[in-house]
Amino acid sequence: MNETVKPKITVMYCINSFVEQAAFHAAFxxxxxxxxxxxxxxxxxxxxxxxxxxxxxxxxxxxxxxxxGHCRYVEGNLRAGKRIAWVQALLDxxxxxxxxxxxxxxxxxxxxxxxxxxxxxxxxxxxxxxSPAR
Amino acid sequence: xxxxxxxxxxxxxxxxxxxxxxxxxxxxxxVKTCFAGGEDETAVLASALRLAFKTEGRSVRVxxxxxxxxxxxxxxxxxxxxxxxxxxxxSLACGAGVQAIARRFGKTVVLPGVNTTFIGVLEKQxxxxxxxxxxxxxxxxxxxxxxxxxxxxxxxxxxxxxGSQNGKCEVNPDTDCAWQLIIHRLETLGQLDNLRxxxxxxxxxxxxxxxxxxxxxxxxxx
Amino acid sequence: xxxxxxxxxQQRLSAGAxxxxxxxGPPRGSNLGVIQQKGELxxxxxxxxxxxxxxxxxxxxxxxxxxxxxxxxGLEPVMQMVTRDRNRIALxxxxxxxxxxxxRNILCLSGDHQSFGSQPDALNVFxxxxxxxxxxxxxxxxxxxDMSGFELNEAPRMFIGAAANPFADPxxxxxxxxxxxxxxxxxxxxxxCVYNRxxxxxxxxxxxxxxxxxxxxxxxxxxxxxxxxxxxxxxxxVAGMDVPEAVIQRMAGVPKQEAAxxxxxxxxxxxxxxxxxxxxxxxxxxAIEWEQAVGEIVSAAGLK
Numbered sequence: 001m002n003e004t005v006k007p008k009i010t011v012m013y014c015i016n017s018f019v020e021q022a023a024f025h026a027a028f029x030x031x032x033x034x035x036x037x038x039x040x041x042x043x044x045x046x047x048x049x050x051x052x053x054x055x056x057x058x059x060x061x062x063x064x065x066x067x068x069g070h071c072r073y074v075e076g077n078l079r080a081g082k083r084i085a086w087v088q089a090l091l092d093x094x095x096x097x098x099x100x101x102x103x104x105x106x107x108x109x110x111x112x113x114x115x116x117x118x119x120x121x122x123x124x125x126x127x128x129x130x131s132p133a134r
Numbered sequence: 135x136x137x138x139x140x141x142x143x144x145x146x147x148x149x150x151x152x153x154x155x156x157x158x159x160x161x162x163x164x165v166k167t168c169f170a171g172g173e174d175e176t177a178v179l180a181s182a183l184r185l186a187f188k189t190e191g192r193s194v195r196v197x198x199x200x201x202x203x204x205x206x207x208x209x210x211x212x213x214x215x216x217x218x219x220x221x222x223x224x225s226l227a228c229g230a231g232v233q234a235i236a237r238r239f240g241k242t243v244v245l246p247g248v249n250t251t252f253i254g255v256l257e258k259q260x261x262x263x264x265x266x267x268x269x270x271x272x273x274x275x276x277x278x279x280x281x282x283x284x285x286x287x288x289x290x291x292x293x294x295x296x297g298s299q300n301g302k303c304e305v306n307p308d309t310d311c312a313w314q315l316i317i318h319r320l321e322t323l324g325q326l327d328n329l330r331x332x333x334x335x336x337x338x339x340x341x342x343x344x345x346x347x348x349x350x351x352x353x354x355x356x
Numbered sequence: 357x358x359x360x361x362x363x364x365x366q367q368r369l370s371a372g373a374x375x376x377x378x379x380x381g382p383p384r385g386s387n388l389g390v391i392q393q394k395g396e397l398x399x400x401x402x403x404x405x406x407x408x409x410x411x412x413x414x415x416x417x418x419x420x421x422x423x424x425x426x427x428x429x430g431l432e433p434v435m436q437m438v439t440r441d442r443n444r445i446a447l448x449x450x451x452x453x454x455x456x457x458x459x460r461n462i463l464c465l466s467g468d469h470q471s472f473g474s475q476p477d478a479l480n481v482f483x484x485x486x487x488x489x490x491x492x493x494x495x496x497x498x499x500x501x502d503m504s505g506f507e508l509n510e511a512p513r514m515f516i517g518a519a520a521n522p523f524a525d526p527x528x529x530x531x532x533x534x535x536x537x538x539x540x541x542x543x544x545x546x547x548x549c550v551y552n553r554x555x556x557x558x559x560x561x562x563x564x565x566x567x568x569x570x571x572x573x574x575x576x577x578x579x580x581x582x583x584x585x586x587x588x589x590x591x592x593x594v595a596g597m598d599v600p601e602a603v604i605q606r607m608a609g610v611p612k613q614e615a616a617x618x619x620x621x622x623x624x625x626x627x628x629x630x631x632x633x634x635x636x637x638x639x640x641x642x643a644i645e646w647e648q649a650v651g652e653i654v655s656a657a658g659l660k
Binding site (some may be wrong): 287288289290291292293294295296297298299300301304305311314317326329330332333334335336338 | 468472482487521525526535536
């Protein structure tokens with residue numbers, strides 16, 4: 001019997017933009033393996049951490065950052081944006097595709113919004129396929 | 135510091151293609167400060183190479199190691215073990231460091247991962263500018279501490295060419311005309327008369343045109 | 357030409373005549389016909405013809421060769437020499453050769469940067485600058501020695517020219533630079549083309565005040581405009597060029613087919629004003645790829 005491989009997604013989130021809850025894990029249990037990484041601020045997404053998420057087998061990485069103008073450290077989400085853009089370009093050069101990495105503005109408590117992002121990410125993976133570098 | 139830029143991933147991949155065990159060797163001094171080859175950049179490149187090869191279905195072992203400087207034995211030695219364990223070394227140091235590594239590990243393939251460009255300064259966050267051409271005969275005193283050999287695209291010593299406009303060089307509108315800067319500086323210092331002095335042709339023997347140079351400090355040799 | 361004169365151009369200027377020079381760009385190839393054609397248009401019309409040296413860093417037939425071709429056609433060339441492509445060894449060597457071939461006038465320049473030309477990937481030289489070249493040619497002529505101090509087996513005796521740009525920045529410095537070029541050895545000066553007559557007159561006035569107009573022959577550059585587009589292009593894209601809005605508007609104000617005539621009209625007005633300006637000893641007509649216009653301008657201005 002062939003078991004289809006479940007896609008693996010890493011969600012790196014700023015703790016001010018998202019609250020991890022058991023219900024969230026349950027919602028996607030059968031569809032994907034989701035790894036959550038807590039960040040004190042989204043600016044902590046160093047290039048090497050993003051790359052290592054892909055080395056660890058992620059098919060996609062989603063980064064949750066606070067809405068524009070709402071970073072409690074003022075520039076954190078702006079820096080995150082620059083860092084993510086840089087790694088997206090690198091992922092294109094690598095041949096994995098920068099579209100596997102995405103920045104999402106998120107407000108704490110917006111569970112529906114977070115769920116939609118995961119659903120959209122999984123849908124996109126059906127098009128681009130699982131990571132060839134898994 | 136010495137400034138350089140990391141080569142493109144495509145070019146680096148081509149260089150290391152024949153090897154299965156690659157050591158990415160970083161340097162913690164100049165190339166670290168210009169984000170070309172420090173410990174962080176070494177980690178990212180190693181990761182990117184692993185992913186790039188994996189994407190093509192090839193498993194390559196890419197190790198990472200960074201030393202303080204690749205231009206001094208004391209630090210180069212620390213990499214000995216790592217060098218021994220790999221097929222090739224991709225050095226992210228400046229061209230001098232790459233060659234120093236190659237000389238000390240004579241039987242190892244050593245490849246450059248950085249395009250070394252100039253001697254410069256960090257002018258402001260994210261901006262590095264070329265300041266010194268290493269001509270070996272410094273005349274900054276005459277020119278108000280702005281170097282025309284390095285910063286004038288034509289190395290003019292006796293004043294600006296006719297292409298200087300709005301304080302910018304004819305070659306690049308983003309580049310300040312060095313002579314405009316010199317004139318301004320000499321004006322500030324009350325040394326405008328320097329501009330009337332005829333500067334004779336430069337003696338290029340002290341520059342790289344005279345051949346690769348050496349500095350011997352007998353007082354430091356036992 | 358008298359025995360003591362270095363060149364025909366020098367003789368004309370020292371006799372107090374209002375000299376006229378023009379320009380000839382060599383072909384991008386070995387086609388002699390191009391030079392012959394241009395030479396025919398300029399022969400008997402001007403006192404001397406400048407031959408450019410890989411102008412704009414575009415590879416063309418060498419200045420020295422094109423000068424010799426003009427000599428054979430009976431014209432008097434001014435060999436332009438830039439320091440961009442040749443080091444001091446090659447420059448001195450070429451000067452010795454040029455003189456032996458009959459060339460008697462030289463214009464010493466730094467040269468446009470190679471990034472503008474057909475070989476932006478080339479390494480430039482700039483071993484010495486135009487000021488050093490002026491001094492070198494002067495010493496070769498007056499002391500009979502080359503740059504290393506060696507006594508030459510027959511010294512080349514050239515009439516030495518330099519370029520000046522009253523329209524480049526910074527303005528205050530331009531007269532200091534003129535003085536320096538004269539001190540280095542310039543016998544004559546050819547300026548960048550004049551459209552902004554006020555600025556030019558101011559520059560000449562400052563030069564006069566420093567006594568410089570007594571020490572050097574200044575030929576003011578003029579270039580007839582062909583269209584409003586050309587005027588705008590020169591103003592915004594050519595380094596060191598100043599084309600006032602009033603001039604651009606004049607060119608734009610006439611129908612397209614009359615533009616060239618308007619350009620020549622402006623040129624003639626400029627020449628008339630320059631003839632009245634104390635310290636100006638002639639004009640240098642740079643009719644780029646429009647050599648036919650030179651004859652028309654010279655006769656209409658009553659210069660010949």
